[in-house]
Amino acid sequence: MIPLSWYLLLSATLFCLGIVGFLVRRNLITIFMSIELMLNGVNLSFVTFAHQWHLVKGQIFVFFVMVVAAAEAAVGLAIIIAIFRARATLAVDRIDLMKL
Amino acid sequence: MNGPLLFLPLIPLLPFAGFLLNGLFGSRLPKALVTLIALLAPLGSLAIVAHDAYLFWSGAITFPVIEQGAPTWISVGTLHVDFGFVLDQLSLTMLLIITGVGFLIHIYSAGYMAHEKGYWRYFAYLNLFLFFMIVLVLAGNALLMFVGWEGVGLASYLLIGFWFQKTSAADAGKKAFVVNRIGDFGFLIGMFLLLANFGTLTFSEIATKIGENPGWTGGVLTCIAICLFVGAAGKSAQIPLYVWLPDAMEGPTPVSALIHAATMVTAGVYMIARSHAIFDRSPVALSVVAIIGAATALFAATMGLVQTDIKRVLAYSTISQLGYMFLGCGVMAYSAGVFHLMTHAFFKALLFLAAGSVIHGIGGEQDLRKMGGLRKKLPVTFWTMTAGVFAIAGAPFLSAFYSKDAILYAAFQQGTFGRVLWAVGLFTALLTSFYMFRLWYLAFFGKQRAPELHPHESPWSMLGPLVILALLSIGGGWIGIEKFSEWLAPAVGTHAVEAAGGIPEWAFSVIAVSMGLIGWLVAHVLYFAKPDQPAKLAGSFSVPYKVLVNKYWVDEIYNALIVKPLLMISRFLLEWVVEFAIIGGVVWLLAGIALLTGAILQKWQSGNLRSYAAWLAAGAAALLLFAGAVLLAANGVDIKWAGWK
Structure with missing residues (x-):
């Protein structure tokens, strides 16, 4: 039997990878993928706990997260394409029109 | 309440309904309907008042009628104020004057204001005034009286500033309002003191409490009385708060007649008569009232001597006559004061309306120097005005002859102090007679001094009220002071009348009448026999003349x-x-x-x-x-x- 902590450690690792990727990468699509990574890290811990406590709620949450993530991907990718069309770049450092 | 129905609340509410109807819809109603509504309201009130008076005389009810179970207005802790009305001899007399003279002036206004743009607005205000005035008079407690008191001030402000496009009229309205506020402040302080010392504002309860303590004189009662008198002085234009009344003549003339001569300005006298229980116990306050009254009478009369605006002469005359009423109250002759109030309401309303008829007849001119010779052109106005002039001058057997004599006689009985006041009043009577006959001669005799004017007699809607008021001015005093005192005694109390040191009463009448005669003779010489004389006199007495023309620069x-x-x-x-x-x-x-x-x-x-x-x-x-x-x-x-x- 694989202990619970392994799953949780894996989940935490995925999540942290997502954060680090989000913070250090400059390309908008990579950042977007990092977000997905974080979401899936969380999903993993949901599933783990659902299995551990024999509760179906955790798995339902996962479905919710996946649906939201899919919607978000659709909107996000559309925004990214729009940005690229307008500015011909995806480097986040350059997208700073809101800066004072 | 058992017994016959008195419809007391309806008396003020009818004019209020008239105000609402005309005020809200007047601009869209045809003129005839506006007139109908405006005239029916005071007529209805007058009918109810007459009905109540008839009930009293036929013995169906006994005065005072204190309305029981009136709706509560304020009930906080021990303070309880309701909308209770009181009908007694005093308020009935006032009501008859207000609704009667008020109705006549409404009729007159329909003719006088016929060509005005704000016709409906005028009548809405006039009805509003009647509503508040009736509330003031019927009020059974000081606070409800204050509501009417403020309300008539508001109506007065609105009507003085009726021609608000004119800066002088708008300013005069503001001045009247602000000066009245000063007086109202005194009234308010007086009410607070009443509340603190009696725990109630109901007049009858206050009178009872004072009656229970026969030894209670002076002190806080003086304080209350003086405060109330400050309020009265503001409303009734006494020194030092009289300055608003001459300016109030900017309003339409019927307003001057109704509000600034016959009714509103007498509210101060009424208030003192209503709270006489307090004044009776404070000799100091009474002396103040008497002195201020006499001083105002004299002071205003001197200013009236040289005015050239026909309405301003009458305004100063009103202040002066109000001074007489206060003099009467100050020597505890409340019934004499109220008697003079009544006769004054008749003859001064008549004088103002006649002056209005003159002004109307010559196209809005108010300057006495431009009139003259109007006797033939305005015969009805002339004869009614003559009745008013003779009445106010104290000609025998006309109304003011009785009332003024009653006040002076009462003053004379108050020792040396009273004799000084009596002398002042007597001298004022001379001045009164002089300036009224001066007005009479200047307006109606001699030659017309401004040929560009084309005098024409006023319509009968204006002349009718003049004739009725002239009859009242002649006969209004025939009831005599003895009967009038007897009638008012339950409301204002009886006050011992001593014989005036063996001098018979007719002697006083003779002295007073001779004063009036002297005034007439002087006016006759100066303004009829030798019309060039006044200018010379003004030249040789230039300093006093200037002082008077500039109204003492007050x-x-x-x-x-x-x-x-x-x-x-x-x-x-x-x-x-x-x-x-x-x-x-x-x-x-x-x-x-x-x-x-x-x-x-x-x-x-x-x-x-x-x-x-x-x-x-x-x-x-x-x-x-x-x-x-x-x-x-x-x-x-x-x-x-x-x-x-």
Whole structure:
């Protein structure tokens, strides 16, 4: 039997990878993928706990997260394409029109 | 309430309904309907008053009628104020005057104001005035009286400023209102004192409480009486608050007749008669009332001598006659004061309406110097005016002859002090007769001095009321002071009348009438026999003439001493304290806070997406740390790695 902590450690690792990727990468699509990574890290811990406590709620949450993530991907990718069309770049450092 | 129905609340409510109808819809109603509504309202009130009077005389009811179970207005702790009305001899007399003379003046107004643009507005205000005046008179407690008191002030303000496009009219309205506020302040303080010392504002309860303590004189009662008198002096235009009344002549002439001669300005006299129980116990306050009354009578009469505006002569005459009424009240001859109030309401309303008819007949001219010779052109106006002039001058067997004599006779009985007042009153009677006959000669005799005017007689809607008022001015005093005192005695009390040192009463009448005759003769010589004489006199007595023409510079003195400093302080407060310090300060403070916070917070808004994300992550980590370590530990939850089953 694989202990619970392994799953949780894996989940935490995925999540942290997502954060680090989000913070250090400059390309908008990579950042977007990092977000997905974080979401899936969380999903993993949901599933783990659902299995551990024999509760179906955790798995339902996962479905919710996946649906939201899919919607978000659709909107996000559309925004990214729009940005690229307008500015011909995806480097986040350059997208700073809101800066004072 | 058992017994026959009196419809007391309907008396004020009918004019109020008239005000609502005309005030809300008047601009859309045809003129005939506006007139109908405006005239029916006071007529209805008059009918109810007459009905109640008939009930009293036929013995169906006994006075005073104190309305029981009236709706409560204020009930806080021990203070209880209701909308109770009181009908007794005093308020019935006042009501008959107000609704009777008021109705006549409404009819007159329909003719006088026929060509005015704001016809409906005028009648709405006039009905509103009647409503408040009736509330004032019927009120059973001081607070309800105050409602009417303020209300008539409001109506007076609206009507003085009826032609508000004219700056002078708008200013006169404001002046009347502000000066009245000063008096109202005194009235309010008096009411507070009443409440503090009696615990009630109901007149009958106050009278009872005073009656229970026969030894209670002076002290706080003097204080209350003086405060109330300040209120009365404001409303009734006594020294030092008389300055608004001459300016109030900017209003339409029927308004001057109704509000500024016959009814509203007599409210002060009525108020003192109504609260006579307090004044009776304070010799000091009574002396103040008498002295101010006599002084006002004389002072205003002298100013009336040289006025050239026909309405202003009458205005000063009104102030002077009000002084007589206060003199009467001050020597505890309340019934004489109210008697003079009644006759004055007749003859002064008549004089004003006749003056209005003259002004109307010559196309709006008010300057006496431009009139003259109007006797033939305006015969009805002339004869009715003559009745009024003779009445006010105290000609025998006309109304003021009885009432003025009653006041002077009562004054004479008050020892040396009273004899001085009597002398002042007598001299004022001479002046009164002089300036009234001066007006009479200037307006109606001699040659017409302004040929461009084309005098024409007024319509019968105006002449009718004149004739009725002329009859009342002639016969209004025939009831005699003895009967009148007897009639009013239950309401204002009886006051011992001593024989005046063996001098018979007719002697006083002879003296008073001879004073009137002297005044007439002087006026006759100066303004009829030798019309060039007044100018010469004015030249040889230039200093007193200037003083009188400029009305003792009282307006100028008030302006310099009170109005200007007050305005300066107000301006300073408004511009520097309120505008600059408070409003400006708050605005600048708020703006400064916003600027400073913005300057600090904008550092975070770097525009760098990754720095935002880093802050977000740091925040989440901090929250997690707080939730996990602090909250759980504080709640005693043990964090353990659970083993896999």
